[in-house]
Amino acid sequence: MRLVNRTYDELQPGDHAELRRLITADDLFVFAAASGNTNPMHLEDSDLDGDGTVERIAPGMFVASLISAVLGTQLPGPGTLYRRQSLDFHARAFAGDEVVVRAEVTGKSDGLVRLSTQVLHADGRLILTGEADVIAPVEKFDRDGVDVPGLVVQRHRHFEALLERARPLAALPTAVVCPDEANSLGGALLAARESIIAPILIGSEAAIRMAAADIGADLTGIEVIDVAGDLAAAERACALVHEGRAAAVMKGHLHTDDLLKPMLDKTMGLRVGRRFTHVFVMDVPGQPEPLFVTDAAINIAPDLATKVDICQNAIDLALSLGMDPRVGVLSAVETVNPAIQSSIDAALLSKMADRGQIRGGQVEGPLAMDNAVDMGAARTKGLKGAVAGRANILVVPGLDAGNMLAKQLAFISHAEGAGLVLGAKVPVILNSRSDSPMSRLASCAVAAIHHFAGAR
Template structure:
C-alpha cells in the first residue's frame, strides 16, 4: 500500500472517553454555496446574489446552516467516532453569518456516553478565522463497535460550469427597447422558438418573413404562441430571403436573423448590388464563446463563411472581430493568429499570413488590437504552455480573439469547445450594414439569446458600462 494514502480509522464505543475531541478546518467558497444550490434547488438570492446578500440580515444563510453543519458531520463521520458512525439526532443553533472566504473550524467534544445503546453525545461548535463562534449545539450518534481502518476514498473532481459572460451581455442588451428584426423563413421549431424567446426577453420585435400558413402550422405543432407577431407572407425560401433583406434595407427592420434556410441563400441576397446590405466590408462570422474554463470571452473567427481566406481577406476578418470586441467592452483585444506551430515556415501558408498580419498591425493597416502569431492553440490560451516553449508575448495565454487559418479549423475548434468544454457559442455575421444573427439547431437557449443580444448591442449602441 502507498504509504502516502490517507487512512480512515474509527474509535469504537469502548475506546471513546468523555473529553475526547476532534476538529476539521475548511475555507468556505462561493463554489461550496453554488454546489449546495445545485443539489437542493435552493436559489435564494440571500446566498447566491452577493449584492442582495450584502443588504440582507440573513445573508448566506445556507453557508452558516448547511455548510457549517456539514463540517460537523465530517468530524463525526471521519474522525470521532469515525467510519461506521450513525447519526441519531442533532440540535444546532446558528449564531453568526458565514460568507465566502471565511475559514471555519468545526470541533466535536464527547460529553456523555450511553452504554445500553452505544450512544455518544458530543458538544459541537464552529468558529471562524477570527475566533468568533458561528455555530453551537449537540449531536447524538450511534458509535461503531467494530474497528475500521481503510484507505480514504478519493472524491470525484467537481467543476461548476458558469456562463455569466453571456448572461451579462443579455442584461446589457435588454436595457434598451426591443429591436425590430426580420427573420427570414422561420418555418421550423428552432427558428420560431428563437423568435419567441428573444421576444419574451425584450430583445427583439420579430417580423416573420415566410409562407404564412407554414409558419402558423409549425407554431401550432410545437405549441408556440406567435399570435402577436407580424407575418410577411412569401412563396418560397428565396423570396423570404429577399424580402427580409428588403425590410432591413428600407428601415422597417434593424436586424436580420436567419431562419430555416441555408446561410448561403440569405447571404446571397445580402450581397446583391443595389438591393442588398453591403457596407463596403467583407462579410465574416464570429463565434462569441463563453468557455467555463477560460477567464474571458473568446471570439473565434471565421468558422462559417470564408472557406480559405487569403491574407487580404484575413485582414478584413480580423478587423471585423476587433470592432465587435470593442463593442463588447474589450478595449484593446489580444488577437492570436492560429497555426500548427509558433515559427514562420514558408511551407505553411498560415504561418506566413500570421507574420504578415502582425506587420500590418505594426504599420497601422489593422488597428485597435494587439496581434501576435503564428501561435498554436495551446500557447494562445495558456500562459504556462507558452512559457514552456519560451514564447514571450503579451498575447500568449491572454487571447481575446482567435483568428483561425480556414473554415475547417474554425468550425472544428468552435464545436470542440461547445461539445467537449461545455462552452456556449453565440454566432453573428459582421460586415453588412446591420448585424446578421445566425442560430443553429444545436444551440441551447443561452446561445440563441446571446446571439440576439450581441446583434442588439451592435445595432442599438448599448455601450459598455
Template sequence: MELIENRTFDEIKLGDTASLVRTLTYKDIELFAIMSGDINPTHLDDAFAKSNTFHRVVAHGMWSGALISTVLGTQLPGPGTVYVDQSLHFQGAIGSGDTITVTVKVREKIEQTHRVIFDCRAVNQNAEEVVTGTADVMAPIEKISRPRIALSEVELWQKGRRYELLIKMTHGLDPIRTAVVHPVDVPSLLGAVEAARINLIKPVLVGPEPRIRAAAALAQLDLAPYEIVPTEHSEAAAAQAVAMARTGKVEALMKGDLHTDELMHAVVDAEYGLRTARRLSHVFAIDAPDYPRPLFITDAAINIYPTLADKRDIIQNAIDLAHALGIPEPRVAILSAIEVVTEKIKSTLDAAALCKMADRGQITGGILDGPLAFDNAVSAESARTKGIISPVAGRADIFVVPDLEAGNMLAKQLEYLAEAQMAGIVLGARVPIILTSRSDGTLARLGSCAIALLLARHKGTKT
C-alpha cells in the first residue's frame, strides 16, 4: 500500500523544495464553485467571460492556493503540518487546459516555534508566473507515515440540462398563446411569467382575478403585460380555458393551482371538451442526470388501467411527441415485471400484442420491444446477462408502464431517489396540455412549456 510520509522540522533544510503538476479542467472549476459557493460568472459563464478582462473562463484564484496547500500538507512538510499564514500575489489568470506547476521552497526556519517559511510559486505551461507568495506553517516534530487515502470519484450532475436544450430548440419559434388555468399560487404564476419572459408562451391568466393578483403581489410580479380572463372559481376557469381552446383563442392549456381531475373533466367533456379520435394520455419527460438520453414515461397520470387499444394510442402519442422533440425513431420499451410472455401476467401479453401491432403498421415511427423488465430497458449489461437480444434493451427512450400506479411510482422514485426533474404534458387532445405538479420547480415548468411549443409547431409544419 502506498504511504504518505512527512518530513519533520529537524529533517527540513533551507532550500528544500517540493512541487506538483496539475492541468486545470472545467470540472475542477465547477467543483471549486460548488464547494465554495463562488458562482462568479467570470468562472462559469462562457458568454460573460468573453467580455471580461481575460476573455475566457478562468479558475478561482484560490484554486491555485489550494494546490499550494496540497504540497505543504502532503509532501513538504506533509502530514501534521499546521497552516499559520499565507500571502499570495496573483500575477496571471489560469484557464481551462492550462498545466500548472506549483513549487514551495524553504526560505526560513524558526527553531523556537518549529515554524517554517516557504516561498511559493506557480507557473503555467509557458513558464509564465501566475502566482507568487509565501506560506508560514508549523512543521511536525514527530515522524508520521500513513496509508495514502484513495478519494472517491466525483461525477457532476447538471439538473435540468435536457430542459435547457429543449428551450434552446425553441429559439426562433413564435411563442404559443396559452391559457393558464387557475394560477392563484406563486409557483404556477411564476412559472407562467418566466415562460413568457423567455418567449415560450403568451400567457392568458384564467381564474379568480383577486386571487391571481394576490399571488402576483406575493411574488412581486407585474401582471400589466398579461391578459386576465376572470372567472368565479377553478371549475369555471377550467371550462373557460377549454372553450377558448375549442374556438382557437389559445393554442395550449397550462395547469395552475387546481386538481388534475378538475381540469381533465372539462377537457374530456363529450360535448364541449377537446377530445380527438386519439385516446388522451400523459407523458412525463424526465431529465434523469445519470441516464445518457432523454427519458419518457407513459402513462402515469391519465389512464388508470389502460386496455390494449388504449396502450396503442398511448404509445403512438409518445412516439409522435419524440418526433417533435427531434428523436426520429425512438426506442420504446414496454415494461413488465419480467421479460418473457406468460398468461399469468397480463402486461406481458399486452406487450407481445403491441409489438406485433407495430410489425403490422398499427403503431408507426418507433422501434418497440417487450415485455422488458426495467433493468433490461435501461441497462445493456443486464440484458446481456439475461441473454436478451434487443434493439431497445439498454437504449430505451420511451418507457410504457402497465398502468398508472406503476408509472406514477416509477416517476416519483426517479424524482426523489435519482435527482430527476419532471416535466409533464397531456397528448391526444386538440391542443397540448401542460400538466405540471404543484411541487414542480420553475425549470420543470419551463421544460413542459418548451415541449408544448415544439409539439404545437411540429403539428403546424405537418399540416
C-alpha cells in the first residue's frame, strides 16, 4: 500500500479518512503480549461473568490504538505525532467484530491539528468517540508502504477446535499400555478428566500406582489390570479390543516395537488388511489448517505398495476430521528424475489416485517441500492444480525425512503434534515421552473423532 501524507499546510477542516478492521482473536493475544495486559476478559478461554460464554472483549486501549493507525497512515499520515487524545467509551468490541475507524479535521493552529475521532461497529453503533491533537507533518511523504516484520501467534487453535469437537462425544474406551511413569499416566488421566477417553490401565499395578502417587493422582474408579511385562500388557490390550471393551489403544512407557508386535499377530492381533502407518497431525502456528506428516514412526523405507496405504490411511483420517484431503507426495524435486526413486513413486501415486486406486482425496507429486506448501513457490515453478502450494498431507520419502520434518515443525516452528497409528482395527495413540500435555490431549481427541466418524 502506498503511503501519502497531508502536510500541515494542506490540511483543511472537513478533511476526513477511515479504515475498516476485522478484530481477530490473534489481535488480542498480540496486544496482551505487547502491552502486558493479560486480563483474561480479553482472551479466548475465560468466562469471568459466569454467563456460560467466553468474553473475548477487545481491550479498550487496543480499540483506541486503531485511531493511531488512521492518523499515522492516512490523516495527516506519516510524520504525525500525538499531543493529546481524549476517549469516551460507549460500547465494547469483540474478537470477530468488524469495526470502522474515522478521523476528521476540525481545526488547526500553530502547527497543531485537532481531529474528531471515533470507532464504530460495521452497522454504525458507536464504540468510542474522542478528540485528538497532533503535530502535523511539514515535509511531504509519498512512497510505497513500509515493510513490517510479520508476527505469528504461538497458539494452537486447530487442536483447541479438535478438543471442543471431542469433548461432547462419549468417552472413548482406551487400553493404556504400561502407564507406569509420570508422563504416560498423566497424559491418560488428563484426557480422562476432559472426558475424551475412558482409560483402562494395563501393566504392573504396583508401578502404575507408584506413578500415580508421584503425581498426586487418584485412580479411584479407573480399572487397573495387573500384567507383568511389556509384551504381555500389549497382548492384553489386543484382547480387550477383541472383547469389545476397548475402542483404542494408547502407548504408555514402553518401546513402540513392543506395543505393535502383538498387534501384527495374524491370529490375535489387530490387522485389518492395510499396513500399519503413522500420521503426525501437526498444529503449526500461522497455518490455516492442520498439517499431516506421514509416515514418521513406523515404515522406515516404504515401497510403493506401502505408500499407497500411507496415503489412504491419511486421507481417511483427514476426512474424519472434516478436512479436504490434499496430498503432496514429497521428493527433492518437482519433476520425475529416474535417479530419485521418491520422485518416481510420487508420480505413480498421483496417477493411481487419478485412476481411483487411492480414494477420497487429491494426490499430486512429486513436489518439493516449498512448492507443496507455498502458493508463491508453486506458481514460480509453474505448478497448477488443487494441491501444489496447498497440501495439507505431506507424504515423505522415508521415516528419517518424516521424523526430521515433524521435529523441525515442533522445535523450530513451535508446532504441536498428535501422533496416531492407522491401519489397525482401532486407532493407536502413539505419544512420545517429550510430548506436551496439549499433544497428548490432541492425540486422544483425534483418535476419538476418527473412531466415532467411522462408527456413523
